[in-house]
Amino acid sequence: MPSPEPRPISVLLVGGCGHWAATENHIPAILTLQENGAPVRVAAICDPRDPYKPALLAHMPDLDTLVQRDKPAWISPSPDEGPDQLEHRLHHAHKEHRFDAVIVACDPVAHYPYLKWATDRGIPVLCDKPIVCVEDAAWNPERAAEIHRRFDTLLRAHRDRPGHLFAIPLRRRANDAFLHVGDLIREIHDTHDQSLTMGRIDVAGGHFRLPEEYALGNAHGYTHGVGALSFSSYHYLDELTRYLLLAPGQISALRLTLQYVRRVGDHLASGQGDVLTALLRPRSEAGLPATALDERVLLAEMDFGFTVELLDSQQQSHGLLSYTFTSNSLSNRTVGALAHDAQDDVAFREKGRMSQYVIDLHQGSLQHVRLTKNDAVGEPYTIRVEHRRNPLIGGTGRTETVYEDAHTSSAVTPRDITAAFLTMAADGTACANVTDKIAFLDGQALTHRIYAAMYELIATNHHEAIPCPSVLIDLP
Numbered sequence: 001m002p003s004p005e006p007r008p009i010s011v012l013l014v015g016g017c018g019h020w021a022a023t024e025n026h027i028p029a030i031l032t033l034q035e036n037g038a039p040v041r042v043a044a045i046c047d048p049r050d051p052y053k054p055a056l057l058a059h060m061p062d063l064d065t066l067v068q069r070d071k072p073a074w075i076s077p078s079p080d081e082g083p084d085q086l087e088h089r090l091h092h093a094h095k096e097h098r099f100d101a102v103i104v105a106c107d108p109v110a111h112y113p114y115l116k117w118a119t120d121r122g123i124p125v126l127c128d129k130p131i132v133c134v135e136d137a138a139w140n141p142e143r144a145a146e147i148h149r150r151f152d153t154l155l156r157a158h159r160d161r162p163g164h165l166f167a168i169p170l171r172r173r174a175n176d177a178f179l180h181v182g183d184l185i186r187e188i189h190d191t192h193d194q195s196l197t198m199g200r201i202d203v204a205g206g207h208f209r210l211p212e213e214y215a216l217g218n219a220h221g222y223t224h225g226v227g228a229l230s231f232s233s234y235h236y237l238d239e240l241t242r243y244l245l246l247a248p249g250q251i252s253a254l255r256l257t258l259q260y261v262r263r264v265g266d267h268l269a270s271g272q273g274d275v276l277t278a279l280l281r282p283r284s285e286a287g288l289p290a291t292a293l294d295e296r297v298l299l300a301e302m303d304f305g306f307t308v309e310l311l312d313s314q315q316q317s318h319g320l321l322s323y324t325f326t327s328n329s330l331s332n333r334t335v336g337a338l339a340h341d342a343q344d345d346v347a348f349r350e351k352g353r354m355s356q357y358v359i360d361l362h363q364g365s366l367q368h369v370r371l372t373k374n375d376a377v378g379e380p381y382t383i384r385v386e387h388r389r390n391p392l393i394g395g396t397g398r399t400e401t402v403y404e405d406a407h408t409s410s411a412v413t414p415r416d417i418t419a420a421f422l423t424m425a426a427d428g429t430a431c432a433n434v435t436d437k438i439a440f441l442d443g444q445a446l447t448h449r450i451y452a453a454m455y456e457l458i459a460t461n462h463h464e465a466i467p468c469p470s471v472l473i474d475l476p
Helices: 019-024 026-035 061-070 083-097 108-120 141-159 176-192 211-215 233-246 264-270 274-283 339-343 414-425 441-463
Strands: 009-014 040-046 073-075 101-104 125-127 166-168 198-204 253-263 301-311 317-326 354-363 367-376 383-389 399-403 470-474
Touching (some): 009 083, 026 061, 026 414, 040 061, 101 414, 108 141, 176 233, 264 301
Parallel strands (some): 009 040, 009 101, 040 073
Antiparallel strands (some): 367 383, 383 399
C-alpha cells in the first residue's frame, strides 16, 4: 500500500534568528525538507531580532532563503511583556496561522512560556537545551528552585495529553562516538551486572570575553543572572545520567555536592584575563563603551565543579562521578570587540571559543572508557575513544577509535532530528534509526533534576555562604 501523502505543516520558530537555528540546524533542516517536496512552511518567526534585517541576512544565507520562500510573519517579543500578554499574542498568531509545530530555540530563560503555551494546546514541541532556565538562578535560591517547579508543571501538562510530542535535539544522544561508549557500558552491565563506579567529565569551554562583553545580551549571555551552566553543560549532564542509567547496578540515589564555583565577578577581580585583554584591545575594529556590570551579571556562574556520589538503598557508597566546567581556559580568540558583537550578529565561534573535554568512565575493575576532544569551535571536530577491558572478559589491550569530523559525519545529526520531528508532527513516519536517538521530555526527568539541583546549590552557596552544599536525588 503506498504511504499517504504528508499533510502540510505550519511551524512557529521561536528564536529563528539565532546562529543555532538559522545557520547550524533548524532552518537548514527545514530547507532540505522543502527541497525534497515536504509541505512544511515556517509561518512565523518569534525573535527580538528582525528576520528581514539586511545586516543579519548578510551573515545568515539560509535565513535569507527561508524568509524569501516562506515570507513568515515576524513576532517581536518585548522585554516588558508579561506572560499573559505574550500568551495573548501567541493565541492571536495561532488563530491566523494554525501552528502544527513549535520549535523553541531562543534564550533558555525565555523557553518556558512558549513550551507551556504549546503543550497546553497539544501542539508538538521541539525544544533546544536546557529545557527550562530561570533568571537570577545563580544567586537567588527561590529563583533556582523555580527551575524544577516549572519543569514538573511542564511534565504534568505533557502527560495530561497522551500522545503529545515533546522532543529535545541533544546532539550527543545521536553522535556515533557517544553511542559507541553507551554500547560498551551496556554490554558489561547486561553481562556482569557491573555498575559505573567512577567517572569524571572535565569540560574546558575556553570562551574568553572582554570585561565589557559580559554586558551584551545574547542566547547565552550573563545579563539574566545565569551563566555557563545554562550553555553547553546540559549535554554532558545528559550523557552522565544516560550512562548511569545504562549501568545502574544497585545504585538508587545520588548525593550531589557543589565543590567549587567561580563567578564572573571573581574572575574579573582576579585580573587573570588581563593579558589576553591587553593583546585584543589594539586589534579591536570597534570598541564597546565601558559599562558598570550589574550585580546579577557579576554573580552569574562562570566555572564550577560538582561531585555525584553513587548510593544504594542503604546509603552505602558505590562510587563517585564528577563534572567540572571552566571558561577560564585556553581560547583561540584573535580579534577584539567587533562591531558585529554589539549587534549580536557574530556567532560564538568567531570569538575563539574552544570545545575541549575529557570523559573518563570506569565500571569497577572490568572496563575503562575515555573520550577526548580538543578543538576550536568551527573546526572539524575529532573525538577519540580509548577502551580497555579485563582480559578475563575478552579484553585484548587498549583499543582506540578516532571519529573524524565527528559531529557532521555522524550517522544521525541534529538536522536529521529536526526533520524527523517535523515528519512526526505531520503524522508521518520518520526513520526509526533517527527517532530512537531523539530525547523526549519524559526521559529527561533525571537529567533536568540534576541540572536544576546544580543551580539550587550554586544559589545556596551564595545566599547561605555554605562552602559545599549538597542534596540527595533519587533515581527514577
